[in-house]
Amino acid sequence: MMFAVYASAANPNDPTAGLLIGERPEPSVPDGWVRVHVKAASLNMHDLWTLRGVGIKADAFPMILGCDGAGVLDDGTEVVIHPVINAPGWRGDETLDPKRTLLTERHQGTFADSVVVPEGNVVAKPTELSFVESAALGTAWLTAYRMLFVQAQVRPGQTVLVQGSSGGVATALIQLASAAGVRVWSTGRTEEKRALATTLGAHATFEAGTRLPERVDAVFETVGKATWSHSLKSLRPGGALVVSGTTTGADPSADLQRVFFLQLRVLGSTMGTRQELIDLISFLRLHDIRPQIGLTLPLPEAAAGFAAMQEGNTAGKIVFTR
Numbered sequence: 001m002m003f004a005v006y007a008s009a010a011n012p013n014d015p016t017a018g019l020l021i022g023e024r025p026e027p028s029v030p031d032g033w034v035r036v037h038v039k040a041a042s043l044n045m046h047d048l049w050t051l052r053g054v055g056i057k058a059d060a061f062p063m064i065l066g067c068d069g070a071g072v073l074d075d076g077t078e079v080v081i082h083p084v085i086n087a088p089g090w091r092g093d094e095t096l097d098p099k100r101t102l103l104t105e106r107h108q109g110t111f112a113d114s115v116v117v118p119e120g121n122v123v124a125k126p127t128e129l130s131f132v133e134s135a136a137l138g139t140a141w142l143t144a145y146r147m148l149f150v151q152a153q154v155r156p157g158q159t160v161l162v163q164g165s166s167g168g169v170a171t172a173l174i175q176l177a178s179a180a181g182v183r184v185w186s187t188g189r190t191e192e193k194r195a196l197a198t199t200l201g202a203h204a205t206f207e208a209g210t211r212l213p214e215r216v217d218a219v220f221e222t223v224g225k226a227t228w229s230h231s232l233k234s235l236r237p238g239g240a241l242v243v244s245g246t247t248t249g250a251d252p253s254a255d256l257q258r259v260f261f262l263q264l265r266v267l268g269s270t271m272g273t274r275q276e277l278i279d280l281i282s283f284l285r286l287h288d289i290r291p292q293i294g295l296t297l298p299l300p301e302a303a304a305g306f307a308a309m310q311e312g313n314t315a316g317k318i319v320f321t322r
């Protein structure tokens, strides 16, 4: 048996009611897979969705939580996990495989002493980053990288709006875009969160819903219903709205007239490819960027991290160490 933080069953209204901290069987290592001894793993909103039963079948419980992480292989190699698990034989962009799953949807997650993943799902950990910083890369930072540089294809000198200032994806978007020479504006729900965005490189910050001084080239959305209308209104004609999450609800008004009249581009984005994870790591090295970590806790104290995220009490990534 090994130490693990896991979901016992789906609880749509009270997600952390199903959060258990205890022991789970040690995984066996199938052919072509590797064992990662987890040193650090980060908390994502996805873990709260799993506890609610979203994106996971009822018979997949109990499920060890944790979509991403950094650790050490049996032979001592230090690695970062790429959490997109493809169907055997899939070739090409890993995120486009209709049978792909993220860790914790079908396969056990990283909030444990060890996790097993296909051997192609690890990349070399950058020596410049700690295990804690490296644990932020596989989900939130990879998602932000793809949103900015693959989907929106932002260029230096353009202006973008990031909805949110303190979340895992939001902080990654702010740090990456400002390092890439993009003018970054962000909204934040409190003065403290907006001050954090400024520290991370945002050029101006605004209260949620504020009319901006000018329209922007691209907006980056993970909030959903609460900010969708503001996102559409903030775009210049022909601008791009990239959406990768709907924290506040998945049924926003599509505002179709605005979409067609201003020829807006609405682009979905999910995670990123293995190569994009390698390119992200290279970008971080070139620009000496360290992912913003808001809270680090030993794994046995994970419940406090889940509570902080649920309350919206974030200041960058929440990371658990082992």
Ligand SMILES: NC(=O)c1ccc[n+]([C@@H]2O[C@H](COP(=O)([O-])OP(=O)(O)OC[C@H]3O[C@@H](n4cnc5c(N)ncnc54)[C@H](OP(=O)(O)O)[C@@H]3O)[C@@H](O)[C@H]2O)c1
Pocket (backbone or CB within 6 Å): 043, 044, 045, 046, 049, 139, 140, 143, 163, 164, 165, 166, 167, 168, 169, 170, 187, 188, 189, 190, 193, 222, 223, 226, 244, 245, 246, 247, 248, 269, 270, 271, 309, 312, 314, 316
């Ligand atoms: N598609 C993908 O591959 C992918 C990958 C990663 C995440 N996601 C999704 O992206 C979303 C964010 O994930 P995360 O891990 O970054 O979460 P998080 O760290 O908890 O961040 C939540 C963010 O939402 C913002 N927000 C603004 N208004 C909000 C409101 N009314 N209620 C709650 N939050 C509000 C927060 O802004 P403030 O700074 O003002 O608090 C904060 O920046 C989740 O829905 C997640 O499922 C998707």
